[in-house]
Amino acid sequence: MKVLIIEDGYEYHELFQRFLPDVTWIRQGSGPEALRWLERHDVEAIFLDLCFDRIPTEALLGDEEALTHRFNGDPVQARSYLQEQQGLFVLAALRAAGCTLPVILALEARDEPARWQRLQARYAPVDPLPDLHRPDILRRRLAELVEESPPS
Amino acid sequence: MILLLLALCSAQAAPPPGLPEIAQRAWIRAERAEAEGDPLEAARIYRSVWKIQGRIEGLLARAAALARAGELERALEELQEAGPDRDARVARARLLIEADRSREAAKILRGLTAGWGADPEIAQLRVQAELGVDPSGAMEPFALWLTLHEQELFEDEEVVRLAASLAHAWIERGEFERSRAVLDAASQTSSTVREALRSLYDELDLRQRAQLLAARPSLRLTAEASAGIRSATEALRQGEVRRAQRALSALPDAQLLHPEVLAVRARVALASGSPEQAEADLRLAETLDPLDPRWPVERATILDTHFGQRFDAEVFEALGRALRLRPENEEWRLQRVRVGARLGQDQVVREDLDWLSERSASAEVHRLAEDLARPRIEPAPIPPGNACPTGVEPEACAYFFLAFVLAQRDWPATVGAEQSDRDRAVRLIEQARTSAPGWVRPLNLQASLALGAPRPDAVTEAVALLRESLRIEPDQPDVYVFLGRLLRQGGDREGALEAWTRAVSSPSVGGAVAHLYLAEDAWGRWQIVAAQRHLDAYRAAAPSTTASLEARADRLAARLSGLRGGALAGGVFGALGLLVLATVLLGRLRRRPGVAELLEREPGAWRELAALASSTRHEVLRHHLGALGPIAESLERGDDRPARWLAERLDHPQGPLHRARERLAAVSSIASARGYPIDVAADPTFGPLVRLLDGLDVLRPSLRRGRGDIAWKLHALALLLEDEVEPKLAAFVRSAGRVVFDEGVIDRAIRAVRAEPTASWSEHVRFMIEPLPNDLTLRAEPEDVHEILCNVLRNAAAASAAAREDEIRVRVEIEEDPITAEEQIVVRIADRAPQPLTTSAIRSRPMEHGLGLTFDRVRRCGGSIAVEDEPGFAKAVVVRLPRVDPLTQEEG
Structure with missing residues (x-):
């Protein structure tokens, strides 16, 4: 199985490479990078980090201006929101670009179950972050997701 | 934005700034295609910029290209699909106007003006659209718009041109009422933003008039x-x-x-029937022509006749100014005696009466002299005045008071505008400070504005300004109180205590409030006697302050009385009770409190602590330590490579141990800075993390050597991580203060505002609360929500009363973010009062520190605040606060 990790650091990539070596892990560092990469390459699933606070602002997807308006004209708060929720902006861009690959998002379901229902209705197939203390669970869930997803 | 739209009209315009290189190249290709007469190809390329980069400019350019290719409907459809994006809607309206479909364009633009505040570009488009819909009567909304937002709009050349031609057109038709609304707006603006007018109206006839108006009227x-x-x-x-x-x-x-x-x-x-307007005009007349005593006298008469005794102090001061210019006027002097007697200004009244007795033997002078000789039980308090103080340049006052109004209405009127009310207010304050460097009120207002500004050093800047203000004028107890709160918020407890201690020596409301803060601090440190002493002093000095301060005092009193009750409880068991109480207290004194105790006293610390807990979970536990179990299993199998890999990570200076310890140190600092040092290791939330880190520290050398006998210890730590550390931190992150947001919360805020001593408007204003949706829980501290609501309700009510509009509507909705699916609770407080530039608006909001603190509170709750248009009303102040996921609400 070949999975694309989209994260601003290398932690998930290192962790998964070490403990799930039978999966091919490819890493891209930002939404735009990943979108460009996906234009030319195929994978079976995507693991998507939520918070991207270590990449340049220009590489963040989303309408910073609109968010600045939303946060009382405060660009700092807007940027911080964009960073903290960037995974969802990337996911929205993926879906808008026609990418229907299954995605595991590093956002826990138990924290906000109703929100997760809305996210799944909007961006399916997408699953919450499984328990990382058991990497084999992640592998199993990825395999299930790939199997459940219609061919893109 | 104008540049962007111009770019859409020109095939040779440069790509929008900030596009990644690949998108810039695509943009240039698209432009070339357009230049070669192939707008469809251009539209195809722009689509890639839109879809791949997620940039709305791509969609806008594509729509323009499609329209040029004759595919107008498709362009409109795609723009509509972009949802509520402001630029997409503006582009759609523009295309519709160009296609002579003004009615549809007007509909979009009316919606946009409801959502985007003052925006000259939208105003212009809307005028064009409305003219297309109804050439004769369409300007009415525009005139209203001008009245509301003259500052923003009159800085836009195109709007000024439209306004001038509109006013002239109406004059020609004999519709003077309508033309006056526009001219009034122009005249108000031109008196205050003279520099802007000078630079803006170079090519316009209106410029010459405006310059004349703006110049000091020697005309x-x-x-x-x-x-x-x-x-x-x-x-x-x-x-x-x-x-x-x-x-x-x-x-x-x-x-x-x-x-x-x-x-x-x-x-x-x-x-x-508009004494407020009359009073404002006369104030302006005096500001412009301070050497003519008629203006302050006429103004004083209006204040005295139409506003009761609320503004006696201002009447007194105005008459004083007039008498300095014309001391021989008996009538004015008699008028000052009447007002001065009510205010208890005995010295001045006595001098005036002596002066009058020498010249007149009227019965009233005798009666007033007798009144003065009679001992009074209690002199009437002097209400806070906004008159220009002696020795301060009138120009500085004009700048300051205008800045004050702008600062008050910065709720966001200016979202979308190039220059916010806040920026303008800051500039005006600087002008006021230049004109009157020794006057402290501009400094204090500047501090409040700095606090509301979106900058990380906002508190530091505000503190510096307040210190400067106190250096100039040390006798400002309320400023000491404000300074103390900011210092405390920034972690400087000693500084805060010093500030409050300075304030308490003043026999004023500020001094009383300082007692309350000192009482709370003493309680936090278990200094029960001192807490009681300060609370008593607060009660004695200020029988009534604001509802929220009273509530805080009540809470503290209840806690203190609980202790006393415990000590005195139970006749024969009294001694035993005391013993138990002493034991409990001693126990509490010995045991350093944890996070829960800290939050009981300082609920505002939750957000910082939760951020630390959250980033620890995210960056440390998930990223680095998620594989303790599998590492242990590898060791059991004889594979020591994962263990060595983990050791490397633990040894790294930016590794998980280091980062987690940094965060724990930050937790301790937050608590210490607030004056409540906590024992992190013994804390139920963070303690398990300390144990995990200590355990890993001990195992580090063995991991480095890959020793298989530590596998069981790693299993144990994995268990600790899974069963204790993660769940505890996760629960803490979810444990924010919660407020069930129902009618009761709004009712309480309304009652608190009505109960304030300054709420003279309260009997006239009616609040209509629409039925609320179900299941509304906010993730915020109840006190923050209460204070935010009080502030916006107070502002709406005061403005409504000043404008003689008595109805305010409160509507609550749920709003979902289209990308992140997060839900916000939206509270819309709509009133019919325009945002006036009158002194009555200033008077109704005497506390200039409230605004910055409210912004701060809203930000602390993770929310936002804005002013939006509201159908059927003049405006709505809209507060958005994060909603707690309804399926997790029961956990709270």
Whole structure:
């Protein structure tokens, strides 16, 4: 199985490479990078980090201006929101670009179950972050997701 | 934005800034295609910029190209699909106007003006669209718009041109009432933003008039204006107010700011039942012409006659200014005696009476002298005044008071505008400070504005400004209180205590409030006697402050009385009770409190602590330590490579141990800075993490050597991580203060605001609360929500009362973010009061520190605040606060 990790650091990539070596892990560092990469390459699933606070602002997807308006004209708060929720902006861009690959998002379901229902209705197939203390669970869930997803 | 739209019209425009290189290349290709006469190909390329980069400019350019290719419907459809994006809607309206579909365009633009505040570009488009819909009556919304947002719009050349032509067109048609609304707006602006007007109106006829208006009025009345004044005065004398209004409206606008014209305008306003407007006009007349005593006297008379005794202090000061200019006037002096006697200004009253007795033996002078000789039980308190203090340049006062109004209405009117009210207020304050460097009120207001500004060093800046203010004028107890709160918020407890201690020596409300803060601090440190002493002092000095301070005092009193109750409980068991109480207290004193105790006293610390807990979970536990179990299993199998890999990570200076310890140190600092040091290791939330880190520290050398006998220890730590550390931190992150947001929360805020001593408007204003949706829980501290609501309700009510509009509607909705699916609770407080530039608006909001703190509270709750248009109302102040996921609400 070949999975694309989209994260601003290398932690998930290192962790998964070490403990799930039978999966091919490819890493891209930002939404735009990943979108460009996906234009030319195929994978079976995507693991998507939520918070991207270590990449340049220009590489963040989303309408910073609109968010600045939303946060009382405060660009700092807007940027911080964009960073903290960037995974969802990337996911929205993926879906808008026609990418229907299954995605595991590093956002826990138990924290906000109703929100997760809305996210799944909007961006399916997408699953919450499984328990990382058991990497084999992640592998199993990825395999299930790939199997459940219609061919893109 | 204008540049962007111009770019859409020009095939050779440069790509928008900030596009990644690949998108810039695509953009240039698209432009080339357009230049070669192939807009469809251009549209195809722009689509890639839109879809791949997620940039709305791509969609806008594509839509323009499609329209040029004759595919207007498709362009409109795609823009509509972009949802509520402002730029997409503007582009759609523009295309519709170009296609002569003004009605549809007007509909979109009306919606946009409801959602985006003052925006000259939208205003212009809307005027075009409305003209297309109804050329004769369409300008009415525009005139209203101008009245509300004249500052923003009059800085836009195109709007000024439209406004001028509109006003002239109406004058030509004899519709002076309408033209006056626009000219009034222009005249208000031109008196205050003179520099902006000078630079903006270079090519316009209006510029010359505006410059004349803006200059200090050494201008002479023209014959035409004199005739107009005579005509208006004559009409007034005959009781024909409308004719008087028409006579004034017909005056050349270069004369509208002449003090004589302002005075007549004030009389007309008074006759038409608007004393607020009359008072504002006379204040302006005095500001512009401070050497004529008629203006302050006339203003004092209006204040005295129409506003009761609330503004006695201002009346007194105004009469004083007039008498300094013309000391021989007996009538004014007698008037000052009457007001001064009510205020307890004995010294001045005595001098005036002596002066009057020498010249007049009237019965009233005798009676007043007798009154003065009679001992009074209690002098009336002096209400806070906003008159220009002695020795301060009138120009500085004008700058300051205007800045004050702008600062108050910065709720966001200016979202989308190039320059916010706040920026403008800051500039005006700087001008006020330059004109009157020794006057502290501008400094204090500047501190409040700095606090509300979106900058990380906002608190530091505000503190520096307040210190400067106190250096100039040390006798400002309320400023010491404000400073103390900021210092405490920034972790400088000692500084805060010093500030409050300085304030308590003042026999004022500020001094009393400082006692309350000192009482709370003493309680937090278990200094029960000191807490009680300060609380008693607060109660004695300020029987009534604000509802929220009273509530805080009540809470503290209940806690203290609980201790006393415990100590005194139970006749024969009294001694035993005391013993138990002492044991408990001693136990509490010995045991350093944890996070829960800290939050009980400082609920505001939750957000910082939760951020630390959250980032620890995210960056440390998930990223680095998620594989403790599998590492242990590898060791059991004889594979030591994962263990060595983990050791490397643990040894790394930016590794998980280091980062987690940094965060724990930050937790301790937050608590210590608030004066409540906690024992992190013994804390139920963070303690398990300390144990995990200590355990890993101990195992580090063994991991480095890959020793298989530590596998069981790793299993144990994995268990600790899974069963204790993660769940505890996760629960803490979810444990924010929660407020069930129902009608009761709004009712309580309304009652608190009505109960405030300054709420003189309260009997006139009615609040209509629409039924609320179910299941509304906010992730915020109850006190923050209460204070935010009180502030916006108070502002709406005061503005409504000043504008004689008595109805305020409160509507609560749920709003979902289209990308992140997060839900916000949206509270819309709509009123019909325009945002006035009158002194009555200033008076109704005497506390200039409230605004910055409210912004701060909203930000602390993760919310936002804005002013939006509201159908059927003049505006709505809209507060958005994060909603707690309804399926997790029961956990709270």
